[in-house]
Amino acid sequence: MSNQSATEHVRRLWRHRGTTLPTPRRGPRQQLSLDEILDAAAGIADTDGLAAVSTRAVAARFGRTAMALYPYVGTKEQLLALMQDHVSALPRWADPATSAAGDLTAWALALFDLHLAHPWLTERSWAQSGQGPNEQDWMERLLGVLGRWAVPEQRRAPAVTMLYAAVRSCAETAAAYARMDRDGAAAWADRAEATWVLIPDLAERYPLSTxxxxxxxxxxxxxxxGLIAAVRLLSEALC
Structure with missing residues (x-):
């Protein structure tokens, strides 16, 4: 990514927080709304998965070509990063409760629900963080909670890693469960039953896990x- 391309991308990311959108040097003035473009792209991902998102598919929603979309979003990877931050607006939940554990649980469940609303977020690796303002808001809110607990500096980064990983993993599993129909659930139960029949000493082999x-x-x-229980466990360790 060139310096100019990176600069234009950051201007798009922070367009509602102090930057202005890049404008084309030549050609017709831009007529589409970036927010509307990102809404359309996120809608495709929500319905059909991240693999279905392409500049061509998004542009078609507006009767445009993929090339016509480039001045608005940049490359496909930049489009995906913009989408990621666009859907990640921090919810306006009420001031959490009275305990720090409740505060942390509210944060974790809000992020969990965000991932359930947009399951494709788990397909974006941490290395592909959008680095936009909405994602930054989540981190700032979490670190604010840890700061109020006076968690030592050296423990904050591991706590952040554990919390984000727990939310992401639990949300990914919940989304998979939501997609599982009756036949899928029955097949899982049948495999479990067959395992117990064919391996009658399973409990003796694996007493802890069974x-x-x-x-x-x-x-x-x-x-x-499981996420709620994990957050409580971590809260006890941190407090």
Whole structure:
């Protein structure tokens, strides 16, 4: 990415926070709204997955060509980064509760719900962070919580890593459960039953894992319940 391309991309990312959108040096004045373009792109990803997003597919929503979209979003990778930050606006939840643990749980569940609303976010690796203002807001809010707890500086980065990883993993599993139909659930149960029949000493071989108590009896609720329990566990370790 050239310096000019990077500069234009950052201007697009921060367009609502103090920068101005780049304008073409020649040709007709831009007529589309970047926010509308990103809404359309996110809609495609929400419905059909990230692989379905292309500048051609997005441009077609506006009766334009892929080349005509370039002045608005840049390259496809820049489009994906813009989408990622665009959908990541921090929700205006009420001031959390009275405890630090409640504060942290509110943050984790809000990010979890964001990933459920846009499951394709888990397809974007951390190395592809958009580095935009909305994603920055999430980090700032989390570090603010850790700061109020007076968590030592050397523990904050590991805590951040654990929390983001837990949210991402649990949301990815919850999204997979949501896509699983009755046949898929039945197939999973059939494999489990067959395993117990064919390996009758399974519990003796793996006493710890087979004896692990679930966080909730409802398997579809397990990702959310597991995230809440993990946040509480981490809260106890940090406080």
């Amino acid at each position: 004896g692990l108590a679930p966080v909730t009896p409802q398997w579809r609720d397990a990702p959310r319940a």
